[in-house]
Amino acid sequence: MTDPAAPTDPAALLGHLAGHPALADRLGGDPARWSVREIGDGNVNFVYVVRGPNGAVCVKQAPPYVRVAGPSWALTPRRVLFEHRAVVEHRLHAPEFVPKPWYVDAESHLLAVDFLEGHTVMRGELVDGALHPHFAAQAARYLADTLFGTSDLALTATRKRELAAFFETNTAMCRIMEDMVFTEIYLPHPRNRWTSPELDDDVRRLRDDTELKLAVSRLKSRYLSSRDALLHGDLHTGSIMVSADGIAVIDQEFACYGPMGFDIGTLLAHLLIGYFAAGAHGPERAAQRAWLLSAVEEVWEGFRARFAELWRTRAAGDAYPAALFDGVDLEPERQRYLDALFAESLGFCGAEILRRVIGFARPDDFTTLKDPATRAAAERRALALARSLVTEPGRYRTAAEVTEAARQA
Amino acid sequence: MTDPAAPTDPAALLGHLAGHPALADRLGGDPARWSVREIGDGNVNFVYVVRGPNGAVCVKQAPPYVRVAGPSWALTPRRVLFEHRAVVEHRLHAPEFVPKPWYVDAESHLLAVDFLEGHTVMRGELVDGALHPHFAAQAARYLADTLFGTSDLALTATRKRELAAFFETNTAMCRIMEDMVFTEIYLPHPRNRWTSPELDDDVRRLRDDTELKLAVSRLKSRYLSSRDALLHGDLHTGSIMVSADGIAVIDQEFACYGPMGFDIGTLLAHLLIGYFAAGAHGPERAAQRAWLLSAVEEVWEGFRARFAELWRTRAAGDAYPAALFDGVDLEPERQRYLDALFAESLGFCGAEILRRVIGFARPDDFTTLKDPATRAAAERRALALARSLVTEPGRYRTAAEVTEAARQA
Ligand SMILES: Nc1ncnc2c1ncn2[C@@H]1O[C@H](COP(=O)(O)OP(=O)(O)OP(=O)(O)O)[C@@H](O)[C@H]1O
Ligand SMILES: Nc1ncnc2c1ncn2[C@@H]1O[C@H](COP(=O)(O)OP(=O)(O)OP(=O)(O)O)[C@@H](O)[C@H]1O
Ligand SMILES: [Mg+2]
Ligand SMILES: [Mg+2]
Numbered sequence: 018m019t020d021p022a023a024p025t026d027p028a029a030l031l032g033h034l035a036g037h038p039a040l041a042d043r044l045g046g047d048p049a050r051w052s053v054r055e056i057g058d059g060n061v062n063f064v065y066v067v068r069g070p071n072g073a074v075c076v077k078q079a080p081p082y083v084r085v086a087g088p089s090w091a092l093t094p095r096r097v098l099f100e101h102r103a104v105v106e107h108r109l110h111a112p113e114f115v116p117k118p119w120y121v122d123a124e125s126h127l128l129a130v131d132f133l134e135g136h137t138v139m140r141g142e143l144v145d146g147a148l149h150p151h152f153a154a155q156a157a158r159y160l161a162d163t164l165f166g167t168s169d170l171a172l173t174a175t176r177k178r179e180l181a182a183f184f185e186t187n188t189a190m191c192r193i194m195e196d197m198v199f200t201e202i203y204l205p206h207p208r209n210r211w212t213s214p215e216l217d218d219d220v221r222r223l224r225d226d227t228e229l230k231l232a233v234s235r236l237k238s239r240y241l242s243s244r245d246a247l248l249h250g251d252l253h254t255g256s257i258m259v260s261a262d263g264i265a266v267i268d269q270e271f272a273c274y275g276p277m278g279f280d281i282g283t284l285l286a287h288l289l290i291g292y293f294a295a296g297a298h299g300p301e302r303a304a305q306r307a308w309l310l311s312a313v314e315e316v317w318e319g320f321r322a323r324f325a326e327l328w329r330t331r332a333a334g335d336a337y338p339a340a341l342f343d344g345v346d347l348e349p350e351r352q353r354y355l356d357a358l359f360a361e362s363l364g365f366c367g368a369e370i371l372r373r374v375i376g377f378a379r380p381d382d383f384t385t386l387k388d389p390a391t392r393a394a395a396e397r398r399a400l401a402l403a404r405s406l407v408t409e410p411g412r413y414r415t416a417a418e419v420t421e422a423a424r425q426a
Numbered sequence: 427m428t429d430p431a432a433p434t435d436p437a438a439l440l441g442h443l444a445g446h447p448a449l450a451d452r453l454g455g456d457p458a459r460w461s462v463r464e465i466g467d468g469n470v471n472f473v474y475v476v477r478g479p480n481g482a483v484c485v486k487q488a489p490p491y492v493r494v495a496g497p498s499w500a501l502t503p504r505r506v507l508f509e510h511r512a513v514v515e516h517r518l519h520a521p522e523f524v525p526k527p528w529y530v531d532a533e534s535h536l537l538a539v540d541f542l543e544g545h546t547v548m549r550g551e552l553v554d555g556a557l558h559p560h561f562a563a564q565a566a567r568y569l570a571d572t573l574f575g576t577s578d579l580a581l582t583a584t585r586k587r588e589l590a591a592f593f594e595t596n597t598a599m600c601r602i603m604e605d606m607v608f609t610e611i612y613l614p615h616p617r618n619r620w621t622s623p624e625l626d627d628d629v630r631r632l633r634d635d636t637e638l639k640l641a642v643s644r645l646k647s648r649y650l651s652s653r654d655a656l657l658h659g660d661l662h663t664g665s666i667m668v669s670a671d672g673i674a675v676i677d678q679e680f681a682c683y684g685p686m687g688f689d690i691g692t693l694l695a696h697l698l699i700g701y702f703a704a705g706a707h708g709p710e711r712a713a714q715r716a717w718l719l720s721a722v723e724e725v726w727e728g729f730r731a732r733f734a735e736l737w738r739t740r741a742a743g744d745a746y747p748a749a750l751f752d753g754v755d756l757e758p759e760r761q762r763y764l765d766a767l768f769a770e771s772l773g774f775c776g777a778e779i780l781r782r783v784i785g786f787a788r789p790d791d792f793t794t795l796k797d798p799a800t801r802a803a804a805e806r807r808a809l810a811l812a813r814s815l816v817t818e819p820g821r822y823r824t825a826a827e828v829t830e831a832a833r834q835a
């Protein structure tokens with residue numbers, strides 16, 4: 018809190034918030050007696066919980082750089098404005114899964130949303146060996162509701178073009194994905210890290226794997242050129258918080274219009290990463306492993322069923338104009354669409370797994386495995402499945418075939 | 427010129443232009459002695475030629491409505507700003523085919539570009555039975571240079587996102603295409619016109635043709651969601667002017683980021699429309715017919731060769747990062763990409779033919795055929811080929827197979 022670009026001190030932060038009537042109401046009482054505490058475990062921003070007698074909000078402040086790196090890695094603080102707008106737009110379609118925003122400020126780069134009492138980060142739960150049986154159904158619904166709701170199936174072109182134009186300017190954040198997911202790990206790059214020397218040969222093979230690099234480049238082209246829906250943009254298990262009975266999605270700063278399969282694939286990737294990491298533990302994690310694979314199946318099957326239902330009941334967009342299909346059974350077309358989306362999702366899923374084993378942002382699921390040989394064995398299984406998902410997604414017709422391949426990997 | 431939203435009088439128009447030094451230089455001499463003449467044969471805007479001793483410019487003025495309809499059909503005059511920016515961006519890649527802009531004004535909605543001395547509109551040439559042997563090679567080059575040059579293969583994501591964000595707001599013009607190309611003609615709509623009663627049954631069948639409407643809806647979804655390149659957006663033969671040895675492309679007011687196949691397919695559609703219309707004439711048009719089919723082949727084959735060459739020599743974009751493919755032969759990937767683009771182009775080609783036979787904007791090629799039975803026969807051949815292009819584009823592996831099908835239609 019001593020950095021000049023950070024909110025400097027709790028008093029200044031409280032001053033901002035107290036000046037905003039809705040927020041003052043929400044927290045209640047005398048702002049002078051609100052408490053502030055930093056809770057940021059994130060890499061990118063400063064995050065605080067602010068409590069008053071009536072409730073609490075989570076306040077995110079974006080400095081003009083990446084927090085863990087400091088001012089030497091500059092990053093636009095406007096990312097918090099994209100996060101805010103994504104929260105607003107996603108809440109139109111999935112309010113139960115996205116915390117309510119109370120305040121955003123374009124000058125101090127502050128965003129305040131409801132504090133999620135009693136929630137913990139999903140990734141930490143996985144690392145601790147926990148099971149969350151309600152997770153998959155809710156994640157499936159969140160994905161279907163936000164992706165369908167912001168697509169051409171739900172929105173008029175006029176509305177969608179306005180949204181797409183806005184998010185198209187989240188350039189700096191998208192660039193991080195373009196570099197980290199689709200490019201850097203296939204090159205010698207100073208940011209790359211992996212379990213070395215155990216995986217050195219695997220990394221070398223990957224850099225020489227033309228078939229893989231071509232398939233990843235096709236995925237990158239889709240990320241760059243498709244504007245299917247408003248994505249969360251970074252939907253790993255560290256962006257989802259869970260309580261005993263609910264999930265909530267946070268950290269939308271990478272939001273952009275892009276291919277739906279990017280969000281779906283990212284989430285599936287992190288469930289599979291959790292599965293492979295759990296495999297490095299003993300039989301005490303057998304139930305978690307089984308649950309994680311069933312979650313992979315449930316996320317996709319739940320998404321698929323919910324998306325088709327929304328298409329049947331709430332297709333008010335400019336795609337497939339209803340007037341053209343009066344009395345026509347669109348079900349085969351929906352299934353065809355969803356089959357293509359499944360293949361696309363598996364491609365992005367594989368690309369995400371690969372970059373999490375070899376790249377800059379390695380997940381705790383793996384890094385908490387302290388024995389390098391054990392960790393490398395789990396990571397190598399993840400790499401094998403991932404390569405297949407990227408290069409031959411059409412081989413998998415159902416999510417059960419994917420989980421079977423994960424078991425065999 | 428008596429409408430209050432029009433530039434009202436030549437003196438006011440000249441006043442605008444004279445105040446702009448570069449333009450005053452271009453025309454030369456005393457602005458009081460410049461001549462102004464309306465030349466607009468278009469439906470949408472007012473168009474003038476302004477001449478001075480040194481040269482001439484073409485000035486387009488966009489009223490806040492569609493010119494032929496009058497104020498009852500409102501349309502944003504900002505369209506002229508998109509036209510200007512598209513001209514600027516396309517000239518970065520294909521300056522020899524796009525007239526140079528001299529002046530644009532966001533308040534009076536005026537755009538001045540070089541007047542194309544000695545050029546006539548390509549559509550008029552086709553209607554008159556002319557042949558332009560140089561047309562296809564130049565059109566192919568224009569398409570490849572503008573589409574490649576504005577794609578992720580040539581541009582960094584940062585630059586492309588800025589462009590895409592700007593053009594994403596050309597909402598009103600894109601909407602006209604969304605309605606007219608992909609929607610209205612498949613419904614009873616007051617704007618639809620066709621050769622009636624001759625084609626009444628064909629139109630009825632088309633409205634009941636679920637397979638066709640599904641395929642057209644998939645194309646509409648691509649138009650709505652893909653951001654492959656900066657399109658001209660309305661590349662029919664009325665948007666291309668020709669001289670004895672050159673072509674120039676005008677009227678970029680529908681410019682947007684979209685699927686490359688939309689521009690390619692539109693141009694192929696209008697060459698085929700020219701061919702079917704020529705078929706309604708006697709043997710005196712045999713040479714024109716043969717040339718038009720060879721032009722279809724040459725546009726596609728020329729595009730394909732030039733696009734692949736640009737990819738080999740000028741791929742500086744973020745797609746397929748060069749660093750990943752050092753020493754790798756990307757040629758098979760290029761051919762795969764171009765095969766997919768060919769299929770997409772044929773789909774859009776078919777959709778464009780259909781809407782030009784049945785919709786609001788019927789082309790002179792057909793409307794100048796005065797005998798309804800003759801006209802209907804030509805149009806019916808066009809419809810038959812078009813349906814096949816939309817519903818089974820994969821059936822055609824080469825442009826020669828398309829022209830053969832046109833002959834058989
Ligand atoms: N609404 C909330 N309620 C409770 N806790 C929250 C909330 N939002 C964030 N947190 C906590 O703060 C942490 C950091 O939040 P967030 O991930 O949004 O920040 P970040 O700096 O962008 O992190 P990252 O490195 O993941 O990008 C979360 O991991 C979570 O523990
Ligand atoms: N640069 C130019 N040089 C010479 N003539 C031109 C030029 N630009 C346009 N014209 C002439 O003016 C006509 C109308 O131009 P343009 O098509 O751009 O206008 P519009 O009102 O948008 O028409 P449309 O109905 O096709 O949309 C053209 O058909 C052509 O005859
Ligand atoms: Mg973050
Ligand atoms: Mg026009």
